[in-house]
Amino acid sequence: MKCRKCKAVAAVALPSHNTAFCPDCYPVFVRSQVERAIHRHKMIAPGDRVLVAVSGGKDSLALTLLLHELGHDVHGLHVDLDIPNSSTDARAACEGFFAKLGLPLTVIELRREGLAIPLVKSRIKRPICSVCGKLKRYYFNKFALENDYPVLATGHNLDDEVSRLFANTIRWDHAYLSDQGPLLPAESGFARKIKPMYRLTEFEIANFSFLRGIDHVIAGCPYSGKASFPIYKGLWSGLEERMPGAKVQFYENFLREGRPVFAAWSDQQGQLPTPCTECGYPTSAERCGVCRIKAMVADDEK
Amino acid sequence: MKCRKCKAVAAVALPSHNTAFCPDCYPVFVRSQVERAIHRHKMIAPGDRVLVAVSGGKDSLALTLLLHELGHDVHGLHVDLDIPNSSTDARAACEGFFAKLGLPLTVIELRREGLAIPLVKSRIKRPICSVCGKLKRYYFNKFALENDYPVLATGHNLDDEVSRLFANTIRWDHAYLSDQGPLLPAESGFARKIKPMYRLTEFEIANFSFLRGIDHVIAGCPYSGKASFPIYKGLWSGLEERMPGAKVQFYENFLREGRPVFAAWSDQQGQLPTPCTECGYPTSAERCGVCRIKAMVADDEK
Numbered sequence: 001m002k003c004r005k006c007k008a009v010a011a012v013a014l015p016s017h018n019t020a021f022c023p024d025c026y027p028v029f030v031r032s033q034v035e036r037a038i039h040r041h042k043m044i045a046p047g048d049r050v051l052v053a054v055s056g057g058k059d060s061l062a063l064t065l066l067l068h069e070l071g072h073d074v075h076g077l078h079v080d081l082d083i084p085n086s087s088t089d090a091r092a093a094c095e096g097f098f099a100k101l102g103l104p105l106t107v108i109e110l111r112r113e114g115l116a117i118p119l120v121k122s123r124i125k126r127p128i129c130s131v132c133g134k135l136k137r138y139y140f141n142k143f144a145l146e147n148d149y150p151v152l153a154t155g156h157n158l159d160d161e162v163s164r165l166f167a168n169t170i171r172w173d174h175a176y177l178s179d180q181g182p183l184l185p186a187e188s189g190f191a192r193k194i195k196p197m198y199r200l201t202e203f204e205i206a207n208f209s210f211l212r213g214i215d216h217v218i219a220g221c222p223y224s225g226k227a228s229f230p231i232y233k234g235l236w237s238g239l240e241e242r243m244p245g246a247k248v249q250f251y252e253n254f255l256r257e258g259r260p261v262f263a264a265w266s267d268q269q270g271q272l273p274t275p276c277t278e279c280g281y282p283t284s285a286e287r288c289g290v291c292r293i294k295a296m297v298a299d300d301e302k
Numbered sequence: 303m304k305c306r307k308c309k310a311v312a313a314v315a316l317p318s319h320n321t322a323f324c325p326d327c328y329p330v331f332v333r334s335q336v337e338r339a340i341h342r343h344k345m346i347a348p349g350d351r352v353l354v355a356v357s358g359g360k361d362s363l364a365l366t367l368l369l370h371e372l373g374h375d376v377h378g379l380h381v382d383l384d385i386p387n388s389s390t391d392a393r394a395a396c397e398g399f400f401a402k403l404g405l406p407l408t409v410i411e412l413r414r415e416g417l418a419i420p421l422v423k424s425r426i427k428r429p430i431c432s433v434c435g436k437l438k439r440y441y442f443n444k445f446a447l448e449n450d451y452p453v454l455a456t457g458h459n460l461d462d463e464v465s466r467l468f469a470n471t472i473r474w475d476h477a478y479l480s481d482q483g484p485l486l487p488a489e490s491g492f493a494r495k496i497k498p499m500y501r502l503t504e505f506e507i508a509n510f511s512f513l514r515g516i517d518h519v520i521a522g523c524p525y526s527g528k529a530s531f532p533i534y535k536g537l538w539s540g541l542e543e544r545m546p547g548a549k550v551q552f553y554e555n556f557l558r559e560g561r562p563v564f565a566a567w568s569d570q571q572g573q574l575p576t577p578c579t580e581c582g583y584p585t586s587a588e589r590c591g592v593c594r595i596k597a598m599v600a601d602d603e604k
Contacts (some may be wrong), residue, residue, distance in 0.1 A: 169471060170552045172559035231544055235537055242533055250472045257474035261567045268566075 005029075012207050015244040023211050030208045034066045034196045041183040043194040044151060049073045051149035051191075053140045054098075054105070056090030056217045058209040059155030061097050063197055065212065067153065068101060076105035077143055079136050082116035086222055093217045108139050114297060121223065123297045128223050131293060138290040142281060144191035156195040159202045162247045163232035165254055174269075178262035181255055189275065189282035199248060201240075202233075307331075314509050317546040325513050332510045336368045336498045343485040345496040346453055351375045353451035353493075355442045356399075356407070358392030360511040360518045361457030363399050365499055367514065369455065370403060378407035379445055381438050384418035388524055395519045410441050416599060423525065425599045430525050433595060440592045444583060446493035458497040461504045464549045465534035467556055476571075480564035483557055491577065491584035501550060503542075504535075 001010040003022035010020035021029050038044055050067055054060040054076045067074050078094045081087045091107060098105035110116050115135060121128045144152045161182075168176040186192040197205065209216060239246045275281065276288035283289065303312040305324035312322035323331050340346055352369055356362040356378045369376050380396045383389045393409060400407035412418050417437060423430045446454045463484075470478040488494040499507065511518060541548045577583065578590035585591065 170548070170555065172555045172563075174559065174563065228545070231541070235541055238540070239533070239537055246472070253472065253474045257476065261474075261476065261563055264570075265563045265566060 011211075012204075014204065016201075016240065016248060018244070027208055027212055030062075030200060030204065031066055031069065033199050034063075035070060037182060037196050037199055038070075038194075041194070043153075043183055043192075043196060044072060047073075048150050049075060049148075050151050050153050051075050051077055051140075051144045051147075052153045053136070053155070054078050054094050055155070056093035057155070058214060058216045059157055059160075059197065059202075059205055061093070061155075061214050061216050062205050062209050062212070063153060063155040064097070064103070065101070065214065067196070068103060074103055075149065076103060077140060078105060078107045079139055080107050080109045080111070081132065082109065082111045083118060083222065086217075086219065087117075089217050089219070093215060096215060106143065108143065110135065110139075113139075114294065117223070120293065120297055124293060132223075134289050135293070138281065138288075141191055145189075149191060150186065151192045151194055153194050153196060155197055157197050157200050157202050157205055158247055158251065159233050159236065160229075161195065161198050162236050162251055163229045165251060166232050166236065167228065174262055174266060177258065178266035179259075181259060189273065189280075198251070201247065313513075314506075316506070318503075318542065318550060320546070329510055329514055332364075332502060332506065333368055333371065335501050336365075337372055339484060339498050339501055340372075340496075343496070345455075345485055345494075345498060346374060349375075350452050351377060351450075352453050352455050353377050353379055353442070353446045353449075354455045355438070355457070356380050356396050357457070358395035358519045359457070360516060361459055361462075361499065361504075361507055363395070363457075363516050363518050364507050364511050364514070365455060365457040366399070366405070367403070367516065369498070370405060376405055377451065378405060379442060380407060380409045381441055382409055382411045382413070383434065384411065384413045385420060385524065388519075388521065389419075391519050391521070395517060398517060408445065410445065412437065412441075415441075416596065419525070422595065422599055426595060434525075436591050437595070440583065440590075443493055447491075451493060452488065453494045453496055455496050455498060457499055459499050459502050459504050459507055460549055460553065461535050461538065462531075463497065463500050464538050464553055465531045467553060468534050468538065469531070476564055476568060479560065480568040481561075483561060491575065491582075500553070503549065 001013060001020040002008065003010045003025050004019045005025040005028070006022060008022040008024075011023045012026045013020040044050060050072050052060065052064050052067060052074055054064060056078070064074060064076060076094060076098050078091060080091050094105060094107075117128065117132055117135075120131060120135075124131055140152055140154075143149075161180075164176075165180055168180065182195040182198040184190070184193040200208075208214075236247055271284065273282035273284050276283045276286075276291055278287050278291040281288055281290075285292075287295075303315055303322040304310065305312045305327050306321045307327040307330070308324060310324040310326075313325045314328045315322040346352060352374050354362065354366050354369060354376055356366060358380070366376060366378060378396060378400050380393060382393050396407060396409075419430065419434055419437075422433060422437075426433055442454055442456075445451075463482075466478075467482055470482060484497040484500040486492070486495040502510075510516075538549055573586065575584035575586050578585045578588075578593055580589050580593040583590055583592075587594075589597075
């Protein structure tokens with residue numbers, strides 16, 4: 001197979017795009033996919049300072065590099081979860097990568113908030129993955145708003161988005177189906193959220209990271225054993241193999257045909273979030289999920 | 303493993319129900335599932351004559367037997383597609399089965415309508431499976447209305463329903479998502495349609511057919527090679543194995559949470575079918591799909 005751009009020997013085949021690229025042209029293809037996503041969904045306005053949520057994995061570090069190379073003003077934000085070994089490695093990967101690029105990085109330590117994940121896990125019976133996700137989203141959003149970043153970017157890829165959409169579709173969950181997407185506009189209490197890599201698969205980003213020599217953490221989180229997402233990801237990869245393009249079609253069709261239907265329904269129900277009585281950040285209950293988690297962890301410590 | 307009802311040695315294990323049955327109690331379980339579906343969705347009113355669409359396969363013949371044993375007034379309707387070998391076997395299986403039970407059966411021959419499937423296939427470029435499905439649905443509905451059957455029952459099982467729902471969901475197809483379900487109420491030009499076996503999997507019905515000695519055709523249609531449904535069925539069976547109950551949850555959640563959202567959306571769009579200018583049966587175009595197929599086949603014959 002030959003490279004679509006320069007006709008050299010191809011190194012990466014992309015059946016869903018019915019094409020292939022050599023090691024030099026492939027990163028250009030990846031960058032153009034991100035550029036198109038940003039342009040098409042009007043993700044970043046000229047002059048916007050972009051806060052990038054980074055975990056130390058390949059996706060968020062690749063996103064940092066791509067946004068930087070596309071000329072955006074990038075600031076990294078990492079949440080140190082305080083999980084033995086795993087968090088030390090993740091933080092070191094972020095710090096090393098940002099130092100190399102000469103870009104600013106802020107680290108929020110959950111330990112200082114009284115919310116180190118091993119402690120939270122021992123005190124709260126809910127699955128830790130969903131609690132941890134809630135905490136990270138909360139602190140990313142809080143930091144963006146308090147420090148005047150108009151936009152918060154995350155490294156979610158097509159596989160993440162498709163498996164989340166599939167999980168929400170199996171439950172036909174109105175709340176999620178009405179606002180899942182690569183762009184969530186800013187609203188009261190929420191920064192604008194963007195996912196510029198939503199059209200790239202895990203495989204495509206892994207190739208990019210390898211070819212560009214990105215030094216990222218590889219080991220998964222030691223707590224994520226029982227999650228159902230890996231099952232959905234496997235299922236969709238199997239489908240993609242037999243029907244190239246299935247993932248991106250499912251997701252793009254949803255954005256065009258599915259989400260508007262659920263959004264219209266949710267508008268009629270008219271449930272808007274209100275400020276948490278404790279921290280002031282938006283919630284659908286009286287006190288937000290993070291303040292309730294904090295209270296539960298603190299109660300148990302007495 | 304032991305039978306849930308009588309504690310004898312079990313012959314059929316049902317992980318999605320977390321139970322197992324012996325050969326005597328299993329058919330009782332299957333019948334109760336069908337009875338519950340009929341009751342819950344008010345599928346059949348007392349005294350309703352039920353027209354059952356039969357293909358000669360295990361599902362529709364099992365449905366005939368179950369409805370008969372539940373005391374309903376059953377009349378069979380078979381559409382002879384005129385496919386060499388395949389259609390002869392299918393028709394013979396239906397005729398033999400209905401004769402054995404002493405139940406009435408009507409056969410509609412597509413050949414007499416000028417619509418033998420091999421002829422249609424040679425004249426029309428669209429995938430033959432969808433054309434054939436359209437023709438069968440048309441003649442089932444027409445016969446039910448012309449002969450005053452208030453209700454038309456089909457043998458669709460959970461795997462059929464889930465793969466169809468999944469196919470419609472991948473496309474986020476409003477028209478289908480707003481009215482797919484085990485009961486479609488009668489409306490102008492349409493008989494009430496019911497799927498009393500929608501909660502039973504293919505595997506569960508195959509076991510029932512085997513244990514009750516139902517003599518059905520096994521060979522698939524020689525034309526159905528390229529259909530995508532088998533891929534979806536395989537995918538969902540893989541998921542069900544890892545998450546027992548996934549199929550029925552996806553489908554029941556859709557009926558409860560998904561369909562009403564799409565139905566409300568479609569009501570707002572307000573597209574109602576109108577009578578076909580040629581045959582008078584409902585269509586969203588001026589002339590219905592079947593009349594257009596007839597014209598295309600006839601044009602080519604000139």
